[in-house]
Amino acid sequence: MAIKISARRQIAFTIIAWTIGILMFFPILWTAIAAFKTESDAYTLPQNFLTTPWTMENFAIVQARSNYLLYIRNTVVIAFVSTILGLLFAVPAAWSMAFAPVTQSTIKWSGWRWLATILGTAFVVGLFLYALGWDLTNRASIGFLALVIVIVPAALWVFSRNTSDSLLWMLSTKMMPPAGALIPIYLIFNRNGLVFKDWGWIDLSDYNIMDSFWGMVPLMMLLNLPIIIWMLFTYFKEIPVEILEAARMDGASLWAELTKILTPMAVPGIVSTCLLNLILAWNEAFWTLNLTNKYAAPLSFFISEYSSPEGQFWAKLSAASIMAIAPIMVVGWFSQRQLVRGLTFGAVK
Amino acid sequence: MATSHAQKVGRWALAPSLAALTVWAFVPLAIAIYFAFLRYNLQSDNTGWFGLNNFYYFVNDPYFYKDLFNTVALVLSVLAITIVGGTGLAILLDQPFWGRGIVRVLMISPFFIMPTVSSLVWKNLLMHPVFGLFAAIQRFFGASHVLDWFGTVPLLSVIIIVSWQWLPYAALILLTALQSLDLEQKDASMMDGAGPVSFFRYIVLPHLSRPITVVILIETIFLLNVFAEIKVTSVGGFAGNLTYLVASQLNEATDIGEAAAGGLIAVVLANLVSIFLVRIVGKNLGT
Amino acid sequence: MGKIKLNKVRKAFGEAVIIPGADLEIKEGEFIVFVGPSGCGKSTLLRLIAGLEDLTSGKIEIDGRDVTDTAPGSRGLAMVFQSYALYPHMSVRNNIAFPLKMAKMPQTEIDAKIAKAAKTLNLTDYLDRKPGQLSGGQRQRVAIGRAIVRSPQGFLFDEPLSNLDAALRVNMRLEIMQLHQDLKATMVYVTHDQVEAMTMADRIVVLNRGNIEQVGTPLELYNKPNSLFVAGFIGSPKMNFVEGNTIGVRPEHLDISDKKGEWQGTVKLSEHLGSDTFLHVDGGKRGQLTVRATGESQFGPGNKIWMTPQKGRLHHFDAQGRATK
Known part of the structure; x- marks a missing residue:
């Protein structure tokens, strides 16, 4: 380092940075505090939160009142299964584009x-x-x-298409606003198959995937598939082709090349891809709010139930919020370094 | 370069994803086009050809222009806030100070919060005119009349919430880019007599142009489709955007035809934006 | 074992023709070096032999067997890559064992082979390390170890020394030559460094723009280059060309004198290497000439000198750059 940083400057930066960090985090902190307060303390302002009593009762009430465990189960199923399903599609696709690219349309x-x-x-x-x-x-x-x-x-x-066009096209499907797909998906999912019920040659009268995993999991998978493919592609791109060629020279079959060489080398990339997808799927709110309300409803829906204006239930709302965000936030904290690279979709090194 | 065998296998490996995305990209679009020309309300049996009427009614909806404006205003202001603020935060975090790891974790946390949670927390715990923290602070400083955020400035309130969620994203991307800035460049520019301002102007900013482009691209995709923040704060009537308008056509008016038409209009607008974006981004990313 | 025959081998990527058509016979146990400037197609030719690229047309035979459409792993060849291409997630032991595992060899046999290879290459102490913990030279040895355990009929080397520093390069060069003597296997070696080519090869193949320009022993190429290109590429420092590129003479084949001779010139720079001194001479209408003098040569910048080509050491070329006699 060419410049010697004086201790005074460092102290100043420390104070400013911590202030901003705490301000950014403050809404979460405030919610976390309220979650452990009694209902009346929670919205009595100003309050000395150090002296008011702490309580766990809100969490029990939330679970009893709105069956939190059901929603978190749904969230976990939708997020995890759609991510794994997405990987099954995306790993071969990303391999293909990174190592066997089509150069000409x-x-x-x-x-x-x-x-x-x-x-x-x-x-x-x-x-x-x-x-x-x-x-x-x-x-x-x-x-x-x-x-x-x-x-x-x-x-x-x-x-x-050639490979680079395919990649861009895949990302462009992400540009399609969900509002445009809402009606078709709603109709496809709906009871009695509003789209298909007149088709005659297939009996679809019992067909209904609205508010079910059969609808939400594939939907979430498709929603995030372009992102999974892009991220994996950028990670695969960093693996030198020569190593795969060496495996080929060593007599490895394509399958061995994929499972013994490529996948182990790409583990960090695959893991951070999975994490980002878990976060995106966990927090998805457009489709879940429009297409679920009971059986396959995830946490984002569970929280929206607390938006009803009648009565102030700050403490319970806070408890429910913390219960909804805590698992994914902890995952995010531990993986944030790997995540940041993934978030740029490989465009920033 | 790969051998023809690898290329053949490669095409098969790519096929499932391409097929899935083709279906995803085109089938809903086709169905939307079909229903956009039908008179079709879930509450009436009277269906039939409706021509361009759905489009006509959607565009002449009293909310249409307002929501169109809100959509654009939301995207642009959140982009401006997150990029300017993100650059500032990134430069700050790039300085040496104690506890960088912890501050980083504190700062990125809002990005992991689901939109429904952040909306309700902001609306009730912070911005509520009676029991909210902001109102309490205002009263503490002696204000006789506290600001009712969602009552008087609903769009601004939504912008603040969404910016809070996306500021960490911009800041961390830009920080990562800053940290890859060659230290020798900094030394060289100091040798050339550049001050901090011209160092920022001529070295840092050009270096950040690519990550800023990425931030604009990714954020725009998500910001055009902000929905939960509007829905759960119940400000759709004042600060709704096109996404919200389409969804409310379905959920409240149960008008399939008009919602489909509105969805198509949203698709067209998103495509206009994306063409525009790809122009700029393509120049910057050079793929 | 290890005879490789290329028959009208052609490679094109769409419009771009990399190798217009190459014929070559590599003899059993031969150390053959492909040399040429970058982009001359030497690596592509090697990769075609390896099977990492498809031929556009033509045929490749190994020991009389047509392998044109055979998978790389089934050609009985092993390859050492420029970047070593070690598997970073595997220990040295597993790196070397990988081809044997792929061949489904029993574990006891694998262990024996690894032990033997590790001993030959001084890797015994490093078997449980990951490639990332090794030095450049050690990585190179692991790459070679991975190649030799399969006892292939031929080895392919793709610029294996270019990532090493100068001193290590000389060492590894000797090790590879020693390996060739021990194994007596065919080796095909690609390099852009003509010194490597001259010192290692039994025969050299000089490539230019995808064409095989000349094939011969190092001394044949040195003494009887059949084109301007080969003459300029083989030998260091480069051959001098005068009279509009129709006559060439090597720096070491010019006798110098301060009194009389055939060509006159003025010394511009002198490089003292200890054993030799290279004089860069302005030869007037003959242009810039390089001359080798003895290490003790006293000529310096500004001196006027006379140069005389040694008898029978002049090379003559026609307008197309072909050698004439």
């Missing part, structure tokens, strides 16, 4: 050609359905046609 089409392909496919499929005797004006036919129109060219387009 296999299809180079102009916009007009895409349009012609899309409309052409729809026309041919429509003709085919008509020949089969379908009524092209009913909802099932229109829906089916719409899916063909969208999925066929979309799949063509997606699967023909």
Whole structure:
């Protein structure tokens, strides 16, 4: 170091930094204190929180009143299963993009050609359905046609990209606002399958994944999949290709290369990817508030139940809040150093 | 470079993810487009072709322009607060002081708090006009009339809560970037006679441009979709954004068609923003 | 064992042709060095032999067996990489054992082989360390150990010494040569350093822009380069070219005198190496010339000197850079 820092400067910085740190943390601290106070003490201001009695009763009341354990179980199931499921998809994908990249797009089409392909496919499929005797004006036919129109060219387009385009496209799916997907997902999830109930050829009358793990887990997985893939990709990118090539020279099969070499080397990256995803899934609130209310409702929903304006239950609200955030915050504290790198999605070293 | 065998396996390894994301990106969109043109309310059996009426009604909703403005105002002000504040905090944390590890942990904590919790804690424990801490502080300093945060300045209140959650993110990303700044550069610039201001202007700021871009990109994705903070503080009527408006079309008006149309409008707006963002970001990230 | 034959081997990445077509026969037990400037395709050629890249067209045979489409691990070759490519999460012992485990060798046999390799390479005390705890030279030895335990028919070295410091490099060079004498296995060695090529090789393959420019023993290349490129690349300091690049003469083949001779010039700089002195001479219309003088040479900057090419040591080239006689 070229500059010698005087002790006085260091003391000044210490005071400023600690002040700001404590201010940032203060709302959490305040909540934590209130959680251990009696209801009347909690909102008596000013209070000397050192002298007012401490109590654990709020936690018991919260559990008794709103069954905290059910919600935390749901949160854990949704967050963990969706993260593991996401890894199963993302590890091979990230491996593929990092070590077997596709350098050239296999299809180079102009916009007009895409349009012609899309409309052409729809026309041919429509003709085919008509020949089969379908009524092209009913909802099932229109829906089916719409899916063909969208999925066929979309799949063509997606699967023909080169690796760097694929990566950017994957991240761009994260730009899609949930508001746009809310109605379709709501309809797909809903009782009696509002979308599918007229389809006739499949009996879906018992089908209902609203407010269930069958809906929430895949949804959460898809929501975070682009992030998992990106993060893993940036971690894999740092592993020298030569090491994998050495394994290949040593007679390792692709499977051995993945399990014996790549995965052990990428463990730190995989762990921090998992942690970030756990945090994102744990704290997700748009979908959980809109799609769950009882069976698969996680902690974010559990807390929102305390927003009702009737009566001031500061202590219970605080206790519930602490119960909802404590597990993930502790995880976050212990992993924050690894997390920060993950949070930049590999864009900052 | 990989061999053709590896490349073939690679395509298969990538396929499940691509397929899943293709379905995720396009199927809901297709369904939304379909329903956006239907008259379809869950409370009535009268469904049918509705043309552009859903779009018309959504845009002419009394809340539409207000919520559009709120969306933009929320994103821009939180970005401004977190980036300016984050840069300041990052520079501060980069200085030598005692207990850096603990201060770091204290500072990042708000990022781990779920939005529903932070909203209720801020609204009730801190900003409540009667029992909140802020009101108590105001009274302590002799104010006769305390500020009712969510009553008089709902948007500002939401902005404060959201900024509190995202400030740690910006600060820590920028701190990480600052710590990678070459110390020799600092020495060299001192040798060249640069003061702290020009050191910041010509060395630090250019060095931070890339991480700042990343912060803008990531935060925008999340800030456009702020929902829980508005929903659980019940200020949707005053400080709602587009995300909230669409969700309330579904939850309160149960109007599928109009909600789908609103969702599509939100998609279009997000895409405009993302095109704009990708332009800037692409230049800075150079992928 | 260990005969490698390349037949019209071609490699292109899309439009970019890296190797237009290479024919080469590597004899059993031979130490062959691929040398050339960076980007000449020497590493690509090695990777094609290893099987880490696919051929665009052509054929590779090892001991008469067509291995063009054989997986890298099944070609009976071992490779030592520039960055050593050790598995950082495994101990030295497990690094060396890895190829044997992949071959499903029984554990007792693996242990015996590791013990033997470790003894040969002075690694016995380090077997339980991780690669990160080793010095550059030790890592290099682990990489070699991992290669020799499989008793392959041939070894491939991809610039294995370029990450070592100068003193260590000379040592490792000798160790690899010793290894070659002990194992009598075919070795293909890639380097951009012509000194390594000259000192180690039985035969040298000089590559230029993906083409095999010349193949021969070090002395053949030194004495009879068949092109301007080879002449300029082999030998240090570089050969002098005069008369519009049609005549070449090595610095050590110019006799100097302060009185008379064929070419006149003025000394600009002199480098004293102790054993030799290299004079950088302004040769007037012949341009810049390098001359080797004895270590005791008294010529210094500003001296006018005469230079005379030794008899039969001139190299003649045509306009295309081909050697003529």
